Amino acid sequence: MVTAAATFGRSGSHDFILLRASAIVMVLYSLFMAGFFLSTPDVTYQVWSGLFANIWMKVFTMLALSSVLIHGWIGIWQVSTDYVKASGLRAFIQLVFSVGLIAVWLTGLFVLWGV
Template sequence: MVKVASTFGRSGTHDFILLRASALILVFYAIFMVSFLVSTPQLTYEVWTALFSATWMKVFTMLALSGLLIHGWIGIWQVLTDYIKNSFGRGVLQFIVSLTLIVYWFIGLFVLWGV
């Protein structure tokens, strides 16, 4: 059986489930962040660092960044395979976007756990 190396999941069903799960994680993270920003009367550096120094927030943020990585990886693969027929151009674009997503994930890792 030939596996497609550029997909994140093992099959279309697995990709579908990963997309939906990562979307839910991103929605929960966005709702939390918006509600935090709205409910905080004065957002200062101390409040912001206190929020992100908590272990649960670091884990939640890394989960959201991982969800962004998975969602972006699968999404860009699906969009590019549907709309770009030139395999070289598709490969280059997919490489650039995938590399960018991985760099974002590692930057988030180093920034979060460096606090």
């Protein structure tokens, strides 16, 4: 069996499960953040930094950022292999999106954990 090196998962069904799981995490994070903004009348720096001082919020945020990375990685691979027939252009598009996704994830890591 031939496996595609560009996919995040090991197979199509594995990618399917990763996409759904990452989407659920992103929805939960979005709902939490929307609830936070709706329930907090005045979001100041102290309130914001207090929220992210909690370890569970840092972990939840990294989980959400990891979900964005996984979802974006699989999504751009699927869309580009379906619609971009020129292999050089497809590789370039995948490279640009992959570097961007990794940059977002690393930025979140450095901001949250001060690495």
